[in-house]
Every structure is written in C-alpha cells, then in structure tokens.
Amino acid sequence: MLLAAVALAAKPLPAVADEFDRAASELLDKYAKELDQLAAWCDSQGLADQAGSTRAWLSPRNPDKLYVAVFPREVGRSEPVAGTPPGLVEWDKRFHQLRREQANSLEALARRAVRNGRASLAFDLVLAALRENPDHEAIRGLLGYQKHQNEWRTVWEISKLRSGQVHHETFGWIPKAHVRRYEQGQRYSNGRWITAEEDAQLHRDIRSGWDVETEHYTVRTNHSLEAGVQLGAKLERLYRVWKQLFVRYFAAEDQVTALFDGRARSNWARLPRHQVVYFRTRDDYNQALRAAFPNIEMSIGVYVDSTRRAYFFAGESYDDRTLYHEATHQLFHESRPVAPDVGLRANFWIVEGIALYMESLHEEHGFHVLGGFDDLRMLAARYRLLHDDFYVPLADLTAMGREALQSHPQIATVYSQAAGLTHFLICHDGGRYRDALVAYLGAVYSGRDKPGALAELVAASYADLDRQYREFIQSAGMPTLAEEK
Numbered sequence: 515m516l517l518a519a520v521a522l523a524a525k526p527l528p529a530v531a532d533e534f535d536r537a538a539s540e541l542l543d544k545y546a547k548e549l550d551q552l553a554a555w556c557d558s559q560g561l562a563d564q565a566g567s568t569r570a571w572l573s574p575r576n577p578d579k580l581y582v583a584v585f586p587r588e589v590g591r592s593e594p595v596a597g598t599p600p601g602l603v604e605w606d607k608r609f610h611q612l613r614r615e616q617a618n619s620l621e622a623l624a625r626r627a628v629r630n631g632r633a634s635l636a637f638d639l640v641l642a643a644l645r646e647n648p649d650h651e652a653i654r655g656l657l658g659y660q661k662h663q664n665e666w667r668t669v670w671e672i673s674k675l676r677s678g679q680v681h682h683e684t685f686g687w688i689p690k691a692h693v694r695r696y697e698q699g700q701r702y703s704n705g706r707w708i709t710a711e712e713d714a715q716l717h718r719d720i721r722s723g724w725d726v727e728t729e730h731y732t733v734r735t736n737h738s739l740e741a742g743v744q745l746g747a748k749l750e751r752l753y754r755v756w757k758q759l760f761v762r763y764f765a766a767e768d769q770v771t772a773l774f775d776g777r778a779r780s781n782w783a784r785l786p787r788h789q790v791v792y793f794r795t796r797d798d799y800n801q802a803l804r805a806a807f808p809n810i811e812m813s814i815g816v817y818v819d820s821t822r823r824a825y826f827f828a829g830e831s832y833d834d835r836t837l838y839h840e841a842t843h844q845l846f847h848e849s850r851p852v853a854p855d856v857g858l859r860a861n862f863w864i865v866e867g868i869a870l871y872m873e874s875l876h877e878e879h880g881f882h883v884l885g886g887f888d889d890l891r892m893l894a895a896r897y898r899l900l901h902d903d904f905y906v907p908l909a910d911l912t913a914m915g916r917e918a919l920q921s922h923p924q925i926a927t928v929y930s931q932a933a934g935l936t937h938f939l940i941c942h943d944g945g946r947y948r949d950a951l952v953a954y955l956g957a958v959y960s961g962r963d964k965p966g967a968l969a970e971l972v973a974a975s976y977a978d979l980d981r982q983y984r985e986f987i988q989s990a991g992m993p994t995l996a997e998e999k
C-alpha cells in the first residue's frame with residue numbers, strides 16, 4: 515500500500531464559508547434560474563410535462579442529507595426519436611445544453627477547490643457534474659471508469675469481461691457460457707456440472723463455503739451463492755459511497771490533486787480486498803465466534819480487526835443497518851495503516867459515530883442517501899437532547915477512550931449523541947466541517963490524536979461546537995412520540 519505517507523491536514527478550515535463555498539452556491543443559483551427560464555419557455559409552448567421535469571431536476575434536497583447520484587452504465591443519452599414534435603426536440607436540446615455547461619462549470623470549480631485543500635467539496639462538485647453529464651470523460655476517468663463496449667466500466671470489471679465473464683444479477687460473476695445452465699438450476703463445481711442441491715451440500719460448512727467475489731470484497735458464505743451475491747451488492751454500494759465521502763482518509767492530498775490533474779493512476783492508493791463472512795444461521799455464527807467473543811449471542815454482526823473480517827448471519831434478525839455499521843468499521847480499519855488500539859486513550863466516540871451515521875445508507879429517487887433528521891439514530895439523538903436534556907460536552911466526550919465509553923452507564927444514550935454529533939459535523943452549514951471531520955478520523959485511526967484534535971481541526975472551541983450542535987438539533991425540533999425510537 516502507498517498510504518504510509520498520508521499527511522494529516524493540519525490546516526484549520528476557515529470559520530466561515532470560503533470563496534469556494536460561495537462560488538459553488540452561486541453556480542447553483544445561476545443554474546436554477548436558467549432551468550426556471552427553460553421551464554417558463556416550456557409553459558409558453560404548452561409543454562406541461564417538460565416544464566414539470568425541468569423544474570423537478572433541481573427539486574429541493576434536504577440540507578441534512580447527503581446525496582450521491584447513481585450513474586448510468588450506458589454511454590450516451592437517448593435522443594428524441596424521428597417524428598418527435600419540434601417543440602420537444604427543442605426542449606431536449608436546450609435542457610441537455612444547460613446540463614453540459616453546468617457540468618463543465620462544476621468540474622472547473624472542483625479543480626480549483628482541490629488545489630486549495632477542499633477535497634471533500636471538490637468530490638461533491640464532480641459528482642454533481644457527473645449527474646448533469648454522465649458521459650463527462652474527464653470525470654469518469656477520475657472516478658476510475660473507462661468506456662468498454664458502449665458502457666462505463668471499472669478496470670476490474672473490464673478485466674472480468676475480457677476473460678469471458680458476465681455479471682449476473684442472481685449468480686454474480688460467472689462465465690458467459692455458464693449462464694443458461696445456471697438459470698436451469700445446474701452449478702459448475704470442480705470441473706463438472708452438478709445440481710444446485712448437490713452444490714449446496716458441498717458448501718454447507720462455512721470452511722468449504724462459496725466465495726463470492728465482487729470488485730472490492732470476497733464474501734464467504736454457507737447460505738447460498740445467491741445470498742452471497744446479494745450481500746456483495748450491498749457492500750459494494752456502501753463502498754462506493756464511503757469512498758466518495760472519505761477520499762482524503764485513504765489518499766493523501768497530493769494523490770487527490772494528481773487524480774484531478776489526470777496524472778498516472780499508478781500513484782493512486784491501492785486498497786485491499788475486504789473479507790466478509792456470512793453464515794447461514796445464527797447458530798453457525800455463534801459457534802464460530804464464541805471462543806473469541808463469549809457474548810457473541812448479543813450481537814447480530816461484528817467486525818474483528820485481528821482477523822480483518824466482518825461476520826454476519828442470515829435470518830430474521832439480519833439487518834442492513836448492522837451490515838453497513840460493521841462494514842464501515844472494516845473500511846476505516848483496512849483502507850490505510852492504523853494504530854493497534856484505535857481510540858484507546860481518547861476520541862473513541864467518533865469510531866462509533868461514523869459507523870452509526872453510515873447505517874443510514876438508503877436510496878431515494880436515483881440517489882444513494884445518507885443521514886437526515888428523520889433517520890432513526892437522529893430521532894434518538896434529538897429526543898435525548900431535547901426531551902431528556904442528556905448531553906456529554908465535547909470536552910468530556912473527546913477525552914473518553916474506548917473503555918470509558920463502553921463502560922458508561924448510559925452507553926446507548928451516548929451512542930445516540932455520537933450519531934447526532936457525527937451527523938452535525940458532516941452537514942452543518944453546508945458541510946464546512948466535513949474535511950475537518952475526515953482529518954479527525956485520520957488522526958484517530960493513526961493513533962496521533964489528542965483530546966483537543968477535533969477543536970484544532972475545526973478551529974472552534976468545544977464550547978462553541980456544543981452550542982452549534984444544540985442549535986442544529988433544535989432546528990429540527992422535538993421528534994413526535996410516533997417517530998421516537
């Protein structure tokens with residue numbers, strides 16, 4: 515790995531929105547006006563549907579959520595078919611022209627932002643640009659995509675495709691020549707074809723389970739090939755969002771800058787393949803892990819740093835939130851060199867806070883979405899602060915190491931607060947603390963953190979942050995009892 519030289523961002527961030535934040539919001543305002551004009555033109559032409567979709571394109575998003583667009587795989591957009599009325603053709607042309615221009619403006623601003631230490635903002639901007647123009651070659655390249663047979667694919671996918679494999683929704687990556695027989699219930703094992711039942715028998719024990727490979731994970735499971743593929747798809751979704759958000763965690767600033775300059779990707783951080791074990795039953799899970807964890811039956815998933823594996827099991831108590839939580843611990847642990855005892859002396863709250871935050875991953879209208887005041891962890895944070903008046907000031911919270919936090923008499927309530935604070939650091943005031951948060955995570959995981967690290971990085975006192983957090987939570991109000999968890 516080329517990550518040893520990761521430098522912690524020592525530069526405190528500006529206490530107020532800087533020129534890049536301002537430029538970004540000006541770009542958005544200008545674009546909103548242009549879309550509005552186009553919608554008004556549609557109205558004047560009697561194109562009600564097009565007016566509606568033009569207006570909806572920038573429909574208001576919650577500032578308390580993070581949105582990562584899901585990008586199309588196909589290269590090129592669908593053009594109006596022959597015989598489309600001229601008004602529609604004209605709208606289509608204008609709309610796409612505006613989008614392409616906006617994509618270019620966003621990309622240009624991203625390049626300036628990244629050169630000024632605003633990697634998180636820069637990534638937000640290029641992702642927004644790619645939504646406007648999914649075929650923007652420079653941005654696709656920057657995010658690791660290449661054109662392959664009229665599709666945008668990663669280098670890993672292209673090597674799979676070139677070796678004669680295809681990605682099957684149900685069976686994952688298999689040789690193209692096998693697809694039909696798999697769909698008929700046959701399985702290929704040790705050089706011969708067998709039935710799905712025989713295959714299941716062969717993989718019944720986790721030690722001889724299926725190994726399902728996705729781009730960044732190997733999922734070992736004794737449940738079924740299909741369940742391994744499904745779990746792998748969820749892990750890849752988390753991975754993608756995590757990687758965009760935390761690029762500065764696993765890559766140094768000069769690596770990110772080089773990426774934007776289109777310089778060699780060979781210099782780019784090589785990340786390891788992550789190992790996940792997915793048991794068929796809770797019993798299998800308990801049995802495999804009990805020796806190391808006497809209380810294993812109290813958990814529904816766990817990341818074990820000594821084995822570098824995350825463990826889950828199928829069945830009724832399976833929960834995506836637990837998957838995302840433990841897999842987040844894994845990503846932070848394995849994506850750069852980390853200290854042997856992360857958070858042992860101080861700052862342990864953020865290790866849990868960030869995993870609790872990532873639990874909220876879900877999809878809304880073509881976006882991967884994180885956070886939101888209505889996420890169940892946030893509902894709890896709001897309720898505990900506003901109703902119970904429970905709050906551990908940051909000066910005390912950051913001074914707590916792992917033991918202190920885990921033996922706190924109100925540990926669940928402290929966890930709710932950790933989730934709320936993380937949420938606050940990610941999206942408060944348009945996300946101006948987000949780069950500092952990422953640097954803070956870097957400091958904690960590398961074991962170079964002091965209790966005052968967060969205050970230094972955000973250039974605000976803990977008392978100020980306590981006050982801002984309270985205002986942030988108050989802005990959402992007291993959750994109703996029906997919302998309460």
Ligand SMILES: [Zn+2]
Binds near residue numbers: 839843865866869
């Ligand atoms: Zn955890």
